[in-house]
Amino acid sequence: MVRLFGPNPMNILVCVKRVPATTTRVAILDGKRLNPEGVEFVLNPYDEYAVEEALRRKEAAGTGKVTALSLGTADAQKELRQVLAMGADEAVLLAHAEAGFADAATTARQLEAEIRKRGPFDLLLFGKQAVDRDQHGVGPMVATKLGIPCITEVVNLDIADGKVTAEREVEGGRETVSATLPCAITCQKGLNEPRYANLKGIMAAKKKPLDTVQVDLSGAVVEVLEMAAPAPRPPGRIVGEGAAAVPELLRLLREEAKVL
Amino acid sequence: MSTILVVLEVRDGSVRPVSHEVLGAARALADESGASVIALATETCAADAAHLGAAGADRVLVGAAERHSPDGAAATVARVAKENGASCVLLAATARGRDQQGRIAALLDTGFASDCVAIDAKGPVFTRPVFAGKALIKVQIHAGVAVASLRANHFAPAGRTAEAVIESCSSESGKSEVVEISAKSAGRPDVAEAARVISGGRGLGGPENWHLLEKVADAVPGMALGASRAVVDAGWRPHGEQVGQTGKTVSPELYFAVGISGAIQHLAGMSSSKVIVAINRDKEAPIFQHATYGVVGDALEILPALADELQKLGLQ
Known part of the structure; x- marks a missing residue:
């Protein structure tokens, strides 16, 4: 399955997800899910860093292949075409009408099975989280199932002679983690500056292979019982204008809100 | 059991x-x-x-x-x-x-x-x-x-x-290892964990004015610094301080939003804070809809007064 090819990672897999844009106002359907009506869907912002990193690693190696993999609805072909337009070589969509509601464990199981079929890969890249369910779990879960190391929330990545050194942000500092290829990396903002697809890329993407495989998502262990809007905040008030309002503001914070 | x-x-x-x-x-x-x-x-x-x-x-x-x-x-x-x-x-x-x-x-x-x-x-x-x-x-x-x-x-x-x-107990070995942890800013807690946070946005005018926020944070024990996406994207502040949907989601007891208008992706990241104080010169800014207490005015004028008054309180 996953094995090391050589000194530079060349065969790279990048996992991506179609998600609601961060500007989305969330409306809830049936008390359990996002109402997709009127929602703009985009490539998960953190996945853009993963795609960019994959392309840069391939370019640096001067050879190799970048495969994009996604579990999504049929509509996710749009995001995969975008990844192909950025420069990926081929894409695979694991399609299911309910894919948007899959939990991390279910998603990881599907991705793992497909990676075992399509591998070996030297490097697996993920966004650090998808901005819908915010689970932060798919990358490390897939890596664990494959038995390869994983470094999460990476802001700085160095790969040389099969050795991986990555920096990740932790509370109050940065952590340096070492591992060897094959390895999974989940990407944090700051790792790189993702490119935009140009017209040539968009045209080329139309001819690149995009396989669609229907999958079965039954057997999820995480059940969503309910989705609700957060409790509305009690109405606030304007304390005053300018620096003159500061003493009254501090009085309220101390005596009324009791937070100072 | x-x-x-x-x-x-x-x-x-x-x-x-x-x-x-x-x-x-x-x-x-x-x-x-x-x-x-x-x-x-x-x-x-x-x-x-x-x-x-x-x-x-x-x-x-x-x-x-x-x-x-x-x-x-x-x-x-x-x-x-x-x-x-x-x-x-x-x-x-x-x-x-x-x-x-x-x-x-x-x-x-x-x-x-x-x-x-x-x-x-x-x-x-x-x-x-x-x-x-x-x-x-x-x-x-x-x-x-x-x-x-x-x-x-x-x-x-x-x-x-x-x-x-x-x-x-024994520990399992692994294929990856933390080789170094470097601490950044001295003594200030991380924005994701702090019980008190003060975040700045474009209303501060530029990165050179951040000392005004730091002065306020210095006067309040355990206060962390945060930032809006706009100022992180502009390179004024490091991404580690970004509060919002593509940054950190925080819920401190006290959150100051200074010069932040309140874009939906910022609100998502901080609106579960217990008490929100908004300071903004635009009284129509969406942040005021979510604030417990609002002060309308120029952050550059209000912050020094806030730092002075807080210092007088001698909070421990």
Whole structure:
């Protein structure tokens, strides 16, 4: 399955997800899910860093292949075409009408099975989280199932002679983690500056292979019982204008809100 | 008797305070079901029996690893969970907890709930934000063991009088290892964990004015600095300080939004704060719709006055 090819990672897999844009106002359907009506869907912002990193690693190696993999609805072909337009070589969509509601464990199981079929890969890249369910779990879960190391929330990545050194942000500092290829990396903002697809890329993407495989998502262990809007905040008030309002503001914070 | 397993977070040989909150949540769960609480440090650390017992632990296991290995630590947790028949594995929803939860769930062949803000012992049912807090979901994990990470500032240490039993245990080795941790800004807490936060936006005019925010933060113990996406994207502040949907989601007791208009992706990241103070020169700015207290005016004029008045209070 996953094995090391050589000194530079060349065969790279990048996992991506179609998600609601961060500007989305969330409306809830049936008390359990996002109402997709009127929602703009985009490539998960953190996945853009993963795609960019994959392309840069391939370019640096001067050879190799970048495969994009996604579990999504049929509509996710749009995001995969975008990844192909950025420069990926081929894409695979694991399609299911309910894919948007899959939990991390279910998603990881599907991705793992497909990676075992399509591998070996030297490097697996993920966004650090998808901005819908915010689970932060798919990358490390897939890596664990494959038995390869994983470094999460990476802001700085160095790969040389099969050795991986990555920096990740932790509370109050940065952590340096070492591992060897094959390895999974989940990407944090700051790792790189993702490119935009140009017209040539968009045209080329139309001819690149995009396989669609229907999958079965039954057997999820995480059940969503309910989705609700957060409790509305009690109405606030304007304390005053300018620096003159500061003493009254501090009085309220101390005596009324009791937070100072 | 079933067991709730808490993964302690160790930094520089000590258990981080956020783990005491997780122990408190575990204690509440255990008391409801008659379970015991085992706390596990996967690497060597100074474990204080009275302190960890008070926070909620019955037993504390301290691993032998000298350094943290992400995959090795997860393997140690999974082994201890199996050995003790744990029904629940709880972690802090920190950089480390987020890193570990999926690995542990994969090794235990179960699912997990990330960044939980409440737990109902019946089920258990975990409440957690999605879409960076624009909605909350309640989830149940249908497996023999559930894994969950808990957000800072939402659970309290048990505060009981009890001494934990401290034992040592072996640690699994892994294929990756933390080789260095470098601390940044001296003494200021991280925005994701702090009980008090002051964030700045474009209304501050430029990065050269950030000392005005820092002065306020210096006058309030435990206050962290945050920033809006606009100023992070403009390169005024590091990404580690960004609050919002593509930054950190925070819920401190007190949040100051200074010169931040309140874009929906910023609001998603901070609107569960207990008290929100907005300072903005535009009285129509959306942030005022979400603020507990608002002050209309120029941040550059208001911040020095705020710092002066706070210094006079001599907060400890």
